[in-house]
Amino acid sequence: MNKVFKNADEAIHDVTDGMTLLLGGFGLCGLPENCITALVKKGVKDLTCISNNAGVDDFGIGLMLKQRQVKKMIASYVGENAEFERQLLSGELEVELIPQGTLATRCMAAGYGMPAIFTPAGIGTEVAIGKEIRNFNGKDYLMEMAFDADFAIVKAWKGDTMGNLIYRATARNFNPVMAMAGKITIVEVEELVEPGELDPDHVHTPGIYVHRIFQGVNYEKRIEQRTTRQHDQKS
Amino acid sequence: MLDKTGIAKRIAKEIKDGYYVNLGIGIPTLVANYIPADMDVVLQSENGLLGMGPFPFEGEEDADLINAGKQTITMLPGSAIFDSAMSFGMIRARKVNLTILGAMEVSENGDIANWKIPGKMVKGMGGAMDLVASAENIIVAMQHVNKAGESKLLPQCTLPLTGVNCVKKIVTELAVLDVLPGGGFKLLERAPGISVKEIKNATAGKLIIEGEIPEMEI
Numbered sequence: 001m002n003k004v005f006k007n008a009d010e011a012i013h014d015v016t017d018g019m020t021l022l023l024g025g026f027g028l029c030g031l032p033e034n035c036i037t038a039l040v041k042k043g044v045k046d047l048t049c050i051s052n053n054a055g056v057d058d059f060g061i062g063l064m065l066k067q068r069q070v071k072k073m074i075a076s077y078v079g080e081n082a083e084f085e086r087q088l089l090s091g092e093l094e095v096e097l098i099p100q101g102t103l104a105t106r107c108m109a110a111g112y113g114m115p116a117i118f119t120p121a122g123i124g125t126e127v128a129i130g131k132e133i134r135n136f137n138g139k140d141y142l143m144e145m146a147f148d149a150d151f152a153i154v155k156a157w158k159g160d161t162m163g164n165l166i167y168r169a170t171a172r173n174f175n176p177v178m179a180m181a182g183k184i185t186i187v188e189v190e191e192l193v194e195p196g197e198l199d200p201d202h203v204h205t206p207g208i209y210v211h212r213i214f215q216g217v218n219y220e221k222r223i224e225q226r227t228t229r230q231h232d233q234k235s
Numbered sequence: 236m237l238d239k240t241g242i243a244k245r246i247a248k249e250i251k252d253g254y255y256v257n258l259g260i261g262i263p264t265l266v267a268n269y270i271p272a273d274m275d276v277v278l279q280s281e282n283g284l285l286g287m288g289p290f291p292f293e294g295e296e297d298a299d300l301i302n303a304g305k306q307t308i309t310m311l312p313g314s315a316i317f318d319s320a321m322s323f324g325m326i327r328a329r330k331v332n333l334t335i336l337g338a339m340e341v342s343e344n345g346d347i348a349n350w351k352i353p354g355k356m357v358k359g360m361g362g363a364m365d366l367v368a369s370a371e372n373i374i375v376a377m378q379h380v381n382k383a384g385e386s387k388l389l390p391q392c393t394l395p396l397t398g399v400n401c402v403k404k405i406v407t408e409l410a411v412l413d414v415l416p417g418g419g420f421k422l423l424e425r426a427p428g429i430s431v432k433e434i435k436n437a438t439a440g441k442l443i444i445e446g447e448i449p450e451m452e453i
Contacts, residue, residue: 029305
């Protein structure tokens, strides 16, 4: 079993035009920065990207949008990206906005081997159009399908060469559920360690879900909204 | 008339000891500043945190630690981190006691619109659709009228909906109102210096006024 790749370029070598990618992260937090850079460099296009957000103009998925590599974006919130809004309003980019919990749970369903979920999110709204509705105990639920993605590309804090992963703080977000959901899961980590160095009780994603792992480099970890307080302030 | 801080202060009075609370972006975020210190309240941030604390001191920001508004934050003792699926699991399973969020429009039957203005603005619903579809107790914090001077409390929403029949209470710069199960905005309190007539004029939906309406205490 060799899951370890040298770098992002090698880990994503077989991502090709027209594929569907799950990309971890929330805003700019917990993004697979190295893989996004490699995808931009590789220039693959007509991608369907599933990610909670679309980055900002010059960071994250925004970099792929700028190169017109994305045909369709599936996300829950895209408010911070002017280029995204321009491509959306001009019709260049196909966009499907879905509730954040639905996005997470459709990943989870894929990772748990379940074809679909039922959720109340979106009942009575345009999200429900064309979808099956079932009533359980007097309440309506939408049927939403598990994602079927070619690759899941995620970022973890630490991982071992067997693919076991640990995330840090809120950089966890979508990464564990997306890691479970890809036909092939590629993980970049800040620190790659040997088997035995991670406490099995602390592993968030078991290595069985992970196909490729590499030690990332040069993390920028950009902060989207830097908010602070003064020492005499309560909040 | 209340400013944003006033609205946040009034909403803070709805929070009870032991509550798990989800605060939306904007005015709802300010509510955290006015939770009484002797109360045990746990703030949920839907990107995967229970126990959200105040903003960090300058120089102590951590890029891996943000709230759902993407702001740098801190964690309080007793915090817990989880993934996005579990985060919405606890929301859907009604473990979160109170949800406070902003809105562009609320209808007299409790529908809410806050994610899209067709042709103009598409930001997305984020977690709002999940929250309003599942939360038992939803308070909306918003201005009573929009920038064009039109009421945001309507007989029916005109913008694409976020959820239906879900808003329980509204706090604006003018008033506190309950949304009645049978429909209608029941006026509970007036903001300091605001008359019932002014609230009437700013409310397009069915406004229910019974007896004397007290001025709110903040």
